[in-house]
Amino acid sequence: MKTLNLFIFIDALGWKIAKERQFLADVLPYRSPCNTIFGYSSTCDPTILTGELPEKHGHFSFYAPAGKERPFKGWGALRFLPTFISEHRRVRNRLSHYIAKKRGYTGYFQLYSMPFKYLPYFDYTEKKDIYMPGGIIGGQKTIFESWQASGRPWFRSDWRQSDEVNLRALGEVAVKGEVELAYLFTAGLDALMHRYGTQGPEVDQGFAHFEAQLRATIFQARKHYKDVRVHAFSDHGMANTQRSSNLRLRFEKLGYRFGRDYIACWDSTMARFWFPGGPAVKAQIEAYLRYQLDGRIVSAAELKSWGCSFPNNRYGELFYLLPAGSIFVPSFMNKQWVNGMHGYDPAHPDSAASWLTSHPTRVPKSLVDIFPIMQGACQGDTGVPWDRADEAAEVLSEAGHEAALF
Numbered sequence: 001m002k003t004l005n006l007f008i009f010i011d012a013l014g015w016k017i018a019k020e021r022q023f024l025a026d027v028l029p030y031r032s033p034c035n036t037i038f039g040y041s042s043t044c045d046p047t048i049l050t051g052e053l054p055e056k057h058g059h060f061s062f063y064a065p066a067g068k069e070r071p072f073k074g075w076g077a078l079r080f081l082p083t084f085i086s087e088h089r090r091v092r093n094r095l096s097h098y099i100a101k102k103r104g105y106t107g108y109f110q111l112y113s114m115p116f117k118y119l120p121y122f123d124y125t126e127k128k129d130i131y132m133p134g135g136i137i138g139g140q141k142t143i144f145e146s147w148q149a150s151g152r153p154w155f156r157s158d159w160r161q162s163d164e165v166n167l168r169a170l171g172e173v174a175v176k177g178e179v180e181l182a183y184l185f186t187a188g189l190d191a192l193m194h195r196y197g198t199q200g201p202e203v204d205q206g207f208a209h210f211e212a213q214l215r216a217t218i219f220q221a222r223k224h225y226k227d228v229r230v231h232a233f234s235d236h237g238m239a240n241t242q243r244s245s246n247l248r249l250r251f252e253k254l255g256y257r258f259g260r261d262y263i264a265c266w267d268s269t270m271a272r273f274w275f276p277g278g279p280a281v282k283a284q285i286e287a288y289l290r291y292q293l294d295g296r297i298v299s300a301a302e303l304k305s306w307g308c309s310f311p312n313n314r315y316g317e318l319f320y321l322l323p324a325g326s327i328f329v330p331s332f333m334n335k336q337w338v339n340g341m342h343g344y345d346p347a348h349p350d351s352a353a354s355w356l357t358s359h360p361t362r363v364p365k366s367l368v369d370i371f372p373i374m375q376g377a378c379q380g381d382t383g384v385p386w387d388r389a390d391e392a393a394e395v396l397s398e399a400g401h402e403a404a405l406f
C-alpha cells in the first residue's frame, strides 16, 4: 500500500475562522496561521501554485488597462442596453461565458459588475487556465508540473466544478490506491461566507456539511493507503462587512474624464488608478483621496514589501485601500452589499490564511512557503518536526488525532 499526500485548498478558510470553529480539529491537529498576500484569490492562488510573489508571477487583479491589444474594443456599445438587462447577474454570467469562448480564454473569466462603458479601456489578465502548463503570466511552472516530472501518479480536481463534484472525483480516485499526490480544490465556503458572513445558522450548516464530506472522503481513502497525509490550507481569510463606501459615486462627480484624465478599477476593497492625463491630474486626484476618510492610499514602500511592485504600474499607479470590514458599493465587482469580503491589509487578523495538517510539517510562514512543501511531497519528503518555535502554531490533542485515524 502507498502513501497519499493530499493537499486540500479551501478558499477563504482564514486562520481566525479555522481556530474559532476548530475546523476538522480531530483530523488535522497540527495548525498554524499563514500570512496571506495583498490582493484576492486571483493573485493568492498563483502564489500557492508557483511559490512566487505577485510581482514575479504577474497575476494580481483580473482587470488592468488595455495596451495596444484592446480585447473589449467595441463591447462598450452594450452600455446602451436597458439597465435591468445589462446589470442582470444571469445575463452577465452568460455574456462572460460567451466572451471567454469567443476570445479563446481558458482561465476564469467574469465580467462581474464592470460597467460596459468602461470595458473597452481594460484588458483581462487571467486569459489562460492557471492550473494548466503555460497558464502563469510570468512563465513559472506550477506545482503540477513538478508532480508530473516526478513520475509519481497525481490527481488534481477541476476548479470549474462544485465542491460536491470534486470531492466525489477525489473519492473515486482514492479508492484505487494508486495516486500518491492529490490537490483538491474547494471554493464553497468562500461563496457561502461572501453571502452570509462568517457566522450564522446557514454558515454553521455549510461548515458542518463540508467537514462531514471531507471527513468521509479522508476516512474512505485511509482504507486504501498505508498513510494519508492531509494538508488543508487557504489563500486568505474573510472579514464580516460592516460599512460601505460610496467613494466611487463621489469621485465620479468630480468631473474627471475616464480614459482621458484617469482610468480606475474599483475592486471590492481597493480602487486602482492610472493617469493618462499626466502627473498634474495624478497630483490632484491623490490630494482628493488623501482627504477622504473611507480608506487610505497604499504607499509604494508597502506595495514593495508586499511583493506588489509591478513593472510599468501594470496593476495601478495609485492604490486606495479600504479598512477590513468596508466595501465599495457600488464597485466593479459588486453592485450590491455582501456580508463577507477579503482583500484588505494582509497584516489584519481577518486576512490571515491557515495551514492545518494531519502530521508535522514545516510551518509555512506565508503563502509562498506552501509550494516547497508540496514539492517536497513528490520528492519523498516525509515531513520535518513541527516548528514549535512559531508561537502561533499549535498542536491539538494527539490522542484526538489518533482517534480520527481509525
Ligand SMILES: [Zn+2]
Residues within 6 Å of the ligand: 012, 041, 190, 191, 194, 342
Ligand atoms: Zn472570495
